[in-house]
Amino acid sequence: MKKFKITFILGCVACAMGVIASCDESELELTNPNQLSPDTFFQTSTQITAATNAVYAYLQDTGNYGRYQFYINDNVSGENYASGNLEADKVQMINRDIDEANNGNNQFWQQNYQGIGRANFLIANEDKFNTSIQADEAQSRLGEARFLRGLYYFNIVTKYGEAPLVLNLETFAGGRPKSSVEDIYNAIIADLQFAASNLLAKGSQEVGRATSGAAWALLGKVMLQKGDAAGAKTALSNVTGYALVDNYRDNFTVANEHNNESLFEVNYDESTGPGDSWNQDGRGNSETTFRAQEYSGWYNVKPSPELLNEYEDGDTRFAANFYSINDSYNGTMTNTYNNGESTFVSGGIGPDDNPAWRKYQNLDNRASETTESGINARVIRYADVLLMQAEAEIRSGGSESVALGYVNQVRARPSVALPAINVTGTQAVLDAIEHERRVELAGEQSRWLDLKRFDNDTYLMPIPNIELQANTNL
């Protein structure tokens, strides 16, 4: 009996210990209930759309089209000169002595890579997509993310050359080392080829999102920049369904956003107000750009004499792109001058009387600029595509007349209506293309890349401190 009792007690004890010991490791696997976990995301269309939207957000930020995309390109390329107001980091851009501490350099690097990070979040989690998500929809969203990742990497590779290539969500102890320019271009091309094949065409796609046309155009641009003119020619031949708009100015106003000429834009909306525009984390209502205030509100920069001199006599694009003394403003937007309510007079056009930027400005329809401009940044438009087609044609050993045909389409736009160019010889045709790009695409972040293709410009920005301080493998 006593033995039984002891056995019973021991049994109870073992039972009690068992209760404790049975708490297996799964009890320690607690997920944070306060936040959504990446492990449980991607279950609905809306969630996948939300993850896609986040990839776009970094295009709007100050490191990109909110501020530094235009300063870096336009200043380094010599399209701008500094008025006395310009801050030191932007003066470095004009002087081409950008250092590692340069604020714009740091923001541009960080926000393009953050855009890449948001893209990677969608792309690397494809295996987590709920099976109920339609394959078309999933591929289309992935196409958007890969289009944008290609665009962000194109920003990186053209401004920095060799750089870390991050295509997944894994963190790398101490940071990744640099990848070669070729590897980065190959990754961009793979992304854009996927995007071009999987994205919806303009008309089918929701306005504001990336389209297959945009992906082909960007792929052409990337291939041209990489030096593959034949590849560019093929890619650009797939860009269909676009046309030049009659009025050149309609490419730079709020009223005519996403018009027939537009392939891809960065969306802004003035009504969202100043809100979070200075934020640099992609979040909040950072839906406005500082472009208008910086260029012709504060007149921090003005178009350089070299750029102004590039315009032929009678090129109406001069007046469309620049304000000069006696130009009308604050009236209706027309191509006729001196008939508006106000005109620029001495002192009203910044710290000197030299012409100022009109492109992407709001002064035509209101009294003053603010830090919140809602004019979408046109990243690629059809005039650019035509000029790229001209360049791809001639660089791939094609026909001079076909190439000049593209250029002359741009010159024949009704509001421009310049006579056709008729020159012979590869170099002369290339010169004509370069000229046409300078005047047509002035202030549209094209010139620095053009200089690299046409004039052997090899200047790059140094990888900034924000990377160097944490990345021990550079």
Next chain:
Amino acid sequence: MIKLKLAIVTLVMIFTQIGFSQTNTVSGIVSDESGMPIPGVSVILAESQKGTSTDFDGKYTIENLNSTDQLLFSYIGMTSQTITVGGQATINVTLVESLEALDEIVVVGYGVTTRRKVTGAISTVEADVIMRTPVVSVDQALQGNAAGVTVTNAGSPGTNPQVQIRGLKTFGNSQPLFVVDGIITGGINEINPNDIASMDVLKDASTAAIYGSRASNGVVMITTKKGKPGKTKVTVDTYISSQAKPETLDLLNSDQFAQFTSETFGQPNRYTVDPASTQLNTDWQDQVFRSAIMESVNVGASGGSEDAIFNISAGYLDQEGLIVSTGFQRSTLRANSEFKLGNRFKIGQTLSVADSDKQNEQEAGDRTLVEHMIKSLPYTPVYDSANLGGYGGPNTTLDNGSDAENAVRIQQLQTNETEELKILGSIYASYDIVEGLNFRLQYGFDRSTTANNIFRPSFNEGVNNRPAAYVQQGTNTFSSDNISGAFTYSKTFNEAHNLDVLFVAEEFKSTARNTDAQNSNPITDAIPLVQGTAQVNNTLYEYALLSYIGRINYEYMGKYLLAASLRYDGSSRFGSNNRWGTFPAVSAGWIISEESFLKESNSVSNLKLRASWGVTGNDGSNDYVYSSGLVNGFNYTGLSYNDGWSNYGASNPDLKWEQSTQTNIGLDLGFFNNALSISLEYYNINSEDIIVPIPNVASDGLTEGFTQRNGATATTDGFEASIGYNHNKGGNFSWGASMNLGTSKNRVTDLGDLDFIESSTFEGENLQRITLDESLYYFYGYQTDGLFQIGDDTSTQPNAGPGDIRFVDQNNDGTIDGDDNVKIGDPLPNFTYGLNLTANYKQFDALIFFTGVSGNDIYNTTLYDLEGMTRLFNSGTAVLDRWTPENTGATVPRFTADHSDNVNRSDRFVEDGAYTKLRNVTVGYSLSDQALSSIAKGSFTKLRVYLSGQNLITITNYSGYDPEIGGSTVSPNQLSGAAGIGIDRGNYPQPKSIILGLQLGF
């Protein structure tokens, strides 16, 4: 315990003489000092081992004794007494509590042992020491009473002190683990100090490692009072305390302010528009500070039988704060009991309920109340019935932008109260399976509900106003459950080998839910509640810990001690790759005084050498730190659905606990029957894998700038000494002195790729830094070198002129810039100490108790407010003696409209923080047994009155209110833990108080 008795018997056999004469019978009662009979006292005829023990009423009878026989009365924890029988038939004995530490019961993790067997470093603070100085919270009682334990009190009523055991070892969580009656608990502010029987501080790794991943900051074991078999004892303990208004800083009065501003900022418009109003002279310190009362009543009853013991108590405390409308009220109830069912089975429970209400000191606009008080203009009235809300303050048009808020209004018009209800309890069952083998099952729980109610009615005092009432209600519910099963096995082999084995399996889980609601009410100030549309935030945090624990203690011949333990912990706070950790410890002791060559010594009564090594962890980071969730707000305009969700930070599945490896060497010395006892310790702690915020690599594309990673190492070492002397040669007078001190020195030995970590932002600058080879959280800034005088070369500081502060050009590059910032102070004391002097003369008792710290600095931002002259604020009178071309000998720099350089973070604001406080001085009087028996039919067993003074004298060079800076309000920036330590942001001073107390026993 049995062994102990045997040892005593043996000793007695050796030392007592043998003799026979006539035989008789002796009986009597053995009681303690308070007159309570003690059951179970061993009464042994010295050389014969013949003996008995006292019964339930403390009575004994022994027959057949000779008059020369000697009776030895012994009881654990009491000083044994030997009495020669002589011709007496009745021998009543009063045993006094043992002053020898040797046999003291020491509470360790998952068990108890005796001081003799301890091989690690444990400081014990007994109830009588805790009760000696009335304290509000338990941990305050550790100050100055436990070597190596640094306690920094906060003056604000109901605010817990900061406790550090053996200094600071990490940048992260530095809070010790608190274990109450075997139950790990989140906080101890709700525990009534009157209920404490003892506190044992496990300082070294060998004693703390049994708590594994939570033990690296040391463990405080709190044991609450249990009953003793015998007559029911009732105690009443009450005191009333008068807390004096603090000494004031010298601020400008209205006339001085007028003089100062006319020479500097230009006199405010008020002097021309409304000159009459400038005649008002408000002493803001006098309005904000007050003298205050504190009252406490505690009633307890304890007792029981052989089979059931109990202890119940109730307490109430009401403390007014020195700052108006601050205070703390706490009601506590406790019931502990234990029951024996037969010889083998025991069940018991502990339960405490505490309900408290705290009226907080309030901040406003990132400034502390004291800062507002200093900056307030002397000619603005406290009250102004013309204003909405009824309070005065700087006027928008009259006072030129001065914007200090009315500190009295902040406290009186606004409410910020914290209500807490806490229930802490346990139930346990213990069964002796076979001789020596015991199983104990324990379930403990901790439940608390904390409500923070903030109500700010509308007001308009001029510059500062609130158009609509603001209400915020936060509710936090915390619950933890702890279940453990423990086997213990204890056996002595061949009378020489003693073995104790422990095995425990344990599970701990906690859940914290927080709901915070806030809104504005533009309609009325009458409803201090959140109603209708509100901004509501709800959070939930869970934590789970699974543990397996083993320990072996081996003792040979009562003089060689060996112990080893191992804990295997799994924690939910760490990543899947590092969820489990192993925490080993070993230790050894040699009781040299038990060796034959010392055993006979008359002078050396104890000599013991101890050494230990062990590994402990610190998982006191936040929950889910290893994971990273998704965030929204990546909006992209122009789309039909335009919210964006994405990843944010980096998850870190490799995150693991900080790990401390500690070595301890200790020496215990006792002389003259341990009248003089000395304990010395040396320790060395190496803390690895300290969790630091490592900047994310930008190209990884994460939005959050930092990821918590294990990335730093620090070492801490120090000495501790405790010396005690008790002079008790019988007679009317006895006295004792005890002193303890601890040193601690830490150094960062690895910071990975980080050059530094900054923390503690004040006025846009980070005051503290962590860098390689330096101590933690040192103050960082410019070193000053007096003031520039007329004609001095100011080329290093182009903005400076005569009367401005000269900063030292550390790198001699001819320019003062960021590179010239250096270490300008160290907030951590080199050593902390306590000194107790006690004396008894007849029915009088007296205590003098000093505590202090040395070698630390304080960054005094109050000085910034007093002498900074940054804006049109009131200032200290020192600004009247500022540098001017006529007063070139001044130490306060000149006034400049551009003040920025003179108030840069610099050693100008760093002061010596060393202090010695006369923490307590007490005189008490207890009625003698005779007197007690003559009143109320002898129903009283104790009646003591005492008069006590707390914090009466503070010896310090520090210029602020109080050099004891408990709790800092600076923004910790990237770090948590002890960041902000030693920065005085207008710290709530501790009161000087006079206490009158009464202790009764029935």
